[in-house]
Amino acid sequence: xxxxxxxxSLEKKWQKEWDKNSSFLASNxxxxxxxxxxxxxxxxxxxxxxxxxxxxxxxxxxxxARYKKASGFNVLHPMGWDSFGLPAENAAKENNxxxxxxxxxxxxxxxxxxxxxxxxxxxxxxxxxxDPEYYKFEQKMFIDFFNNGLAYKKESWVNxxxxxxxxxANEQVIDGxxxxxxxxxxxxxxxxxxxxxxxxxxDLLKTINNLSEWPERxxxxxxxxxxxxxxxxxxxxxxxxxxxxxxxxxxxxxxxGASFIALAPSHPISINLSKKDSNVKFFIDxxxxxxxxxxxxxxxxxxxxxxxxxxxxxxxxxxxxxVYIANFVLMEYGTGAIFGCPAHDQRDLDxxxxxxLPILPVxxxxxxxxxxxxxxxxxxTADGVxxxxxxxxxxxxxxxxxxxxxxxxxLKKGSxxxxxxxxxxxVSRQRYWGCPIPMINCSSCGTIPVPYDQLPITLPxxxxxxxxxxxxxxxxTWKTVKCPKCNSIAERETDTFDTFFESxxxxxxxxxxxxxxxxxxxxxxxxxxxxQYIGGVEHAVLHLLYSRFFTRALxxxxxxxxxxxxxxxxxx
Amino acid sequence: xxxxxxxxxxxxxxxxxxxVIKKNNKFYxxxxxxxxxxxxxxxxSKSKKNVVDPLSIVKKYGSDTARLxxxxxxxxxxxxxxxxxxxxxxxxxxxxxxRIVEETEKPKEIVDLDNIDKNTVPLIKIHQTxxxxxxxxxxxxxxxxxxxxxxxxxxxxxxxxxDNIDLNIRFFGLKILSQLLSPFAPHHAExxxxxxxxxxxxxxxxxxxxxxxxxxSDKVTVGVQINxxxxxxxxxDKSLSNKDIESLALSLETIKNNLNNKxxxxxxxxxxxxxxxxx
Numbered sequence: 001x002x003x004x005x006x007x008x009s010l011e012k013k014w015q016k017e018w019d020k021n022s023s024f025l026a027s028n029x030x031x032x033x034x035x036x037x038x039x040x041x042x043x044x045x046x047x048x049x050x051x052x053x054x055x056x057x058x059x060x061x062x063x064x065a066r067y068k069k070a071s072g073f074n075v076l077h078p079m080g081w082d083s084f085g086l087p088a089e090n091a092a093k094e095n096n097x098x099x100x101x102x103x104x105x106x107x108x109x110x111x112x113x114x115x116x117x118x119x120x121x122x123x124x125x126x127x128x129x130x131d132p133e134y135y136k137f138e139q140k141m142f143i144d145f146f147n148n149g150l151a152y153k154k155e156s157w158v159n160x161x162x163x164x165x166x167x168x169a170n171e172q173v174i175d176g177x178x179x180x181x182x183x184x185x186x187x188x189x190x191x192x193x194x195x196x197x198x199x200x201x202x203d204l205l206k207t208i209n210n211l212s213e214w215p216e217r218x219x220x221x222x223x224x225x226x227x228x229x230x231x232x233x234x235x236x237x238x239x240x241x242x243x244x245x246x247x248x249x250x251x252x253x254x255x256x257g258a259s260f261i262a263l264a265p266s267h268p269i270s271i272n273l274s275k276k277d278s279n280v281k282f283f284i285d286x287x288x289x290x291x292x293x294x295x296x297x298x299x300x301x302x303x304x305x306x307x308x309x310x311x312x313x314x315x316x317x318x319x320x321x322x323v324y325i326a327n328f329v330l331m332e333y334g335t336g337a338i339f340g341c342p343a344h345d346q347r348d349l350d351x352x353x354x355x356x357l358p359i360l361p362v363x364x365x366x367x368x369x370x371x372x373x374x375x376x377x378x379x380x381t382a383d384g385v386x387x388x389x390x391x392x393x394x395x396x397x398x399x400x401x402x403x404x405x406x407x408x409x410x411l412k413k414g415s416x417x418x419x420x421x422x423x424x425x426x427v428s429r430q431r432y433w434g435c436p437i438p439m440i441n442c443s444s445c446g447t448i449p450v451p452y453d454q455l456p457i458t459l460p461x462x463x464x465x466x467x468x469x470x471x472x473x474x475x476x477t478w479k480t481v482k483c484p485k486c487n488s489i490a491e492r493e494t495d496t497f498d499t500f501f502e503s504x505x506x507x508x509x510x511x512x513x514x515x516x517x518x519x520x521x522x523x524x525x526x527x528x529x530x531x532q533y534i535g536g537v538e539h540a541v542l543h544l545l546y547s548r549f550f551t552r553a554l555x556x557x558x559x560x561x562x563x564x565x566x567x568x569x570x571x572x
Numbered sequence: 573x574x575x576x577x578x579x580x581x582x583x584x585x586x587x588x589x590x591x592v593i594k595k596n597n598k599f600y601x602x603x604x605x606x607x608x609x610x611x612x613x614x615x616x617s618k619s620k621k622n623v624v625d626p627l628s629i630v631k632k633y634g635s636d637t638a639r640l641x642x643x644x645x646x647x648x649x650x651x652x653x654x655x656x657x658x659x660x661x662x663x664x665x666x667x668x669x670x671r672i673v674e675e676t677e678k679p680k681e682i683v684d685l686d687n688i689d690k691n692t693v694p695l696i697k698i699h700q701t702x703x704x705x706x707x708x709x710x711x712x713x714x715x716x717x718x719x720x721x722x723x724x725x726x727x728x729x730x731x732x733x734x735d736n737i738d739l740n741i742r743f744f745g746l747k748i749l750s751q752l753l754s755p756f757a758p759h760h761a762e763x764x765x766x767x768x769x770x771x772x773x774x775x776x777x778x779x780x781x782x783x784x785x786x787x788x789s790d791k792v793t794v795g796v797q798i799n800x801x802x803x804x805x806x807x808x809d810k811s812l813s814n815k816d817i818e819s820l821a822l823s824l825e826t827i828k829n830n831l832n833n834k835x836x837x838x839x840x841x842x843x844x845x846x847x848x849x850x851x
Binding site: 007008010011014015017018021023049050051052053054055056059060062063064065066067069070071072113116117118120215534536570571572 | 630643648652712754776777779
């Protein structure tokens, strides 16, 4: 016998023993004397084969799980499949098969691959998120979110992938291109479902400090992603008009250095101007052909369109400031309009140099000894003393911020304000292979949730994936239903959930996956939070933040009693 | 992240590692024999072809080898480089361990090891390893755990199977080793456990706890370096003076050979830490 055959039969022998003895079954007996320990590795997408990254991740988790079991814990160490998503749809198109078949074949292959590694999973708890027995629970959750004011529909700008024919999340846009199609994305306005993440912005931010077993860098990334900034909202009156432009700024101390106003391309005033002026329309259309991702906007060349509008300075009506439309201003952040102070912001400085706008320094270094402080190629962003600013002269940056806001308030031109970088989570996807959103649109009753007793809303099997647009929408009969209220003909929502929806609560499902009828709160409360979560650092922001939001939302809807999903986090 | 060396052909195309062979420090394509050029060590990615299929490794060496190598290279939060000589190192270790166990018969005359002198070096090593591996797992320093398991294996392999006390210690040490190895290479741990004729499965056995008696020894083991390079180790009584430690270190055969009759310029003794000989 060759040594390798020896090894394989040795390993098979012990895997059979573990199986025979049910060595790794977790006990759901809530009176269990042993303390509980829940160790979880981020579950895989069933792409077809396990790769080295999986092997490392699962090996790390298995060390912890086996050690904790030996140390006298009731260990929960489960495994499952994050099985909705685009690749299944693409593969199904290519191989002329069904996403369901492709996915389940991959799961079978990968399960046997994982089993050959002898990982100490409780396989009796295996879940697959494309199974209606799984997603029926999340359909109910969504309805409960809706009834609790945590889910709403709104028209919003989205990244549109012209090849995939779907909306992409900002994170799926890489260098202005679709992450899979690799073609430049466009912007479109679509009616979408959103989850109200922003309602928990403050809580999600404050409680980061309590995550003592998380890596510092992950906490910092979450902090930055939520991005709380303090500042002011300021109204600039438009010259020869009764209208004004509301601007958010974190630097009200630099107001005397303002040399331009920049509007987002989708700002109502920009849109209005575009109706009258085809050049404005052309510029806005061009902006809309690029991504809405902040990283891309940061990298893209700063471009502006000079409108004919001017505003007056709130502190000195003699000062007139020109209004631009600029590709780097986001409608979704702050008020969708900024004032540019080139001397103290690098982006504004680049813009001012490009369009020959004045650069007036209003803060100079504390120990400046020269005659006149000048800005050349680098904006001065540090603390210092206010200059060239009338009543603010001589103050520090912090003092000037307060004084400026106070004056704005007295003049009824503005007030202090807080802005968040975090936005609500758009969960609608125009794809087939996802969880159907359990809503009904009735022309007389409006948007109505599917009644609980009609759940799950399952996907139709007979589907033409090669049609253009959204396959569920194109299906001849699936979307036609009776309105649960008035009984007249209505239409189902034909979008499906972002697949991050499934992974935002799967860790709770593992606590009681065989209970088909209802969600067992006491069992979830027993096992949660996950004591040790292990996975790639690429999920440091989205997946972990969505999950933290989900536990808060589920708690509010009465599903669970805990707040944080993951006590310990290990990122590799 | 798991990383691997990248390779490119002369015309700039990426190559799979399994298509590359090394001859006299140069790299060649396996089939057409053309020279290829090694590039940076990068995260395994399909586009750069620097991927190794984990299943081919499992098939050839078994999954315990793959698992052990995965954690032995670097701490989990850092990137690791996948290299085949490291894999073979893990494979050889597991095979050697099985051989050592097979050479260790169950002692006919049982000695109560708890009543043995607390300065018995291999027992100190066993109990110290229990502590080190436990702490290593708690702190996610799995690479340190593996290094400690290697050290314990070496220590136990040197014990004389024909001496009853030594055999008792060796047998006990291997039992502990099987338990400490079980989170990292669980199949081999079970195999060793059963070869040592222990009941139940090792995965069901309670984690060992170090006997404090052996952690509080009068003796200490430190490395002996020559110009900063580790050459040997000495174990000595903590009460020894620096002068005595110095002469003990200089009397070691390996050190004498390395010094080659030259007189050292200086000998630095850091008590209970290190001896460094400067030549």
